[in-house]
Amino acid sequence: MCPGHTEPASTSRCRCGRGARLDVALLVSSCSTSVDNGSAVNATNDAAPGGAVNVGLLDVGNYPTKPSPPLGSAGTAQLGAIVEGQRMANYVTGPWEVDPSLIRSYANSAVVLKNAAALKFVLPEALAAPASRHDFVAGFYTAREDVDRKMLQNAVLRFPDPAAAAAAAADFSAAAATEAVLIPPVAPVPIPGHLDTTAFSHTFEQPGKNLRWTVVRAFTARGPYVLVQLAQATDSLDTAAALIAKTLDLQGPLIEQFRPTDAAKLADLPIDPTGLLARTLPVSPDDASVNQRTVYEPHGALQFQTDPSRAATLFDKAGMTHQASAATLVYEARDAYSAQVIADGFFAEVGAIGKPAGAVKQMPTSRCLDLSQGKAANFYCLATADRYTIEAQAAQLLDAQQKTAAQYSMLTTP
Incomplete structure (x- = not known):
């Protein structure tokens, strides 16, 4: 629930450990064979410190170890709308890009609409009611x-189309002008440099902190x-x-780079255009959140990071091109060294808040952490x-280890 507002927080695909993305500790096994998406890597020529990984000795539990069949297209307009929203994530400005201090997750921080x-x-x-009247298609939301x-x-x-968007914006604005708030009035406010934007402000008091917030809501x-x-803001x-x-300075030009689907x-939208999702430990469609069962481009992947500014630097250094999100997360980097760079960066971040836990058996270079808090394992x-x-x-160390082992096997099995 947003302070002073009635909208509920969103349910994100992966909030744990580092906060804004699925969090898992560092396993650093790399193979010498170059890999294209959809192709297995050489598991018997492991170049990581500690020697090769024998896939046949790994404890994978009941998890699959072979890639899924091609995932095909969405098949329905409903699933297609989710895929479209996932695609849009790469073209939505993150709050940290507007103000570097806006890093901490707010509610669930990012969600496909x-x-x-x-x-x-x-x-x-x-305020949201006009969306259905104007045939809302899909969207993406981010907050920090x-x-x-x-x-x-x-x-x-x-x-x-533009006509529907203009009508929806007008109706959103009309509803916002008469929004019921705890401390009236709701007043129109100009947004510098954006005469085409309609915005309204009001204030509210945050109980227990003696803070008075000024709120501005805008539609363009x-x-x-x-x-x-x-x-x-609490200052002005x-x-x-x-x-x-x-x-708006950033978001307007960015969304114009997106190619919307008819x-x-x-x-007809493909679920897995790169083939990487088929090589990622699967999550069933019934269990997947709207943010899962997809492959994000780098900027889209930042929406789910605990510290997106830090992650942006890491991803750029490693030449990260795709992040698959399913029962595990898989990041595709420039090469084996660069994958190690990402893993080291993640472990440095998570290691600051976790306790050492047992490595994955038969993977001596793996690293795991206990991030339990109270009764929440x-x-x-x-x-x-x-x-x-x-x-x-x-929630169990053995389960995390088995997922890691199964994912490694899936990436290294033809």
Whole structure:
């Protein structure tokens, strides 16, 4: 629940350990064979310190060790809308790009918006109602905060065409102008440099902290999209309005790079265009969140990182091209050395908050951590297989180890 607002927090695909992405400890086994997506790596010529990994000796539990058959297309417009929203993640401006202090996860920080009902994660119910009337297609939402100082939410909502987006933006704005708030009034506010943006402000008091927040909510129609922001600040209205202005400066040009799918052809969208998801430990469609069962490009993957600024530097250094998200996470880097760079970076981050746990058996260079808090058990493991970095996580150490071993096997089995 957002402070002072009625919208619920979103349910993200992977919130654990490092906070904003699936967290698993470092396993550093790399293979010398160069790998293309969809091709197995050489598991018997392991170049990592500690020697080769004998896949036949790994304890994989009941997890599969061979790649899935080709995953094909979405098949339905409903699943196609999720795939479209996942694609949009790469073209949505993250709050940390607007203000470097906006790093900490806020609520669940990032979520694919699969239908009009999902706009409850972005807007109060009364404000979100126009989306269904104007045939909302799909979207993506991201949020971060600087605790007790600032918070920024940014969402891009896609509609069938510019006319529908303009009508939806107008209706959103009309509803926002009469939003019921704890401390009236709701007042219109200009956004510097963006005369086409409609925005409204109000204030609220945060119980227990003696903080008074200024809130600005903004709507901008841009082509077939509505750009929606909510900014909060404890110092001034100008701070909140400036956050939205900078967001729009970045978000407008970025979303124009996205190639939207014809709404009538969403069912034809491929689930796994790179082939990497088929080589990732699967999660069933029934169990997958809207953020899972996909492959993200680098900027999209940052939406789920605990510290996206730090991760951006790491990914750039490693030449990371794709992140597959399923029962594990698999990152594709430039080469085996670069996969090791990602694994080392992740372990340095997670190791600061975790306790050492047993390595994956028969994988002497693997590393696992105990990230449990109170009664909530949480274990995290990391590994590499040639140019791939593997993350796995589970409530039991053995389960995390078996997931890691199975994922390694899947990447190294023809």
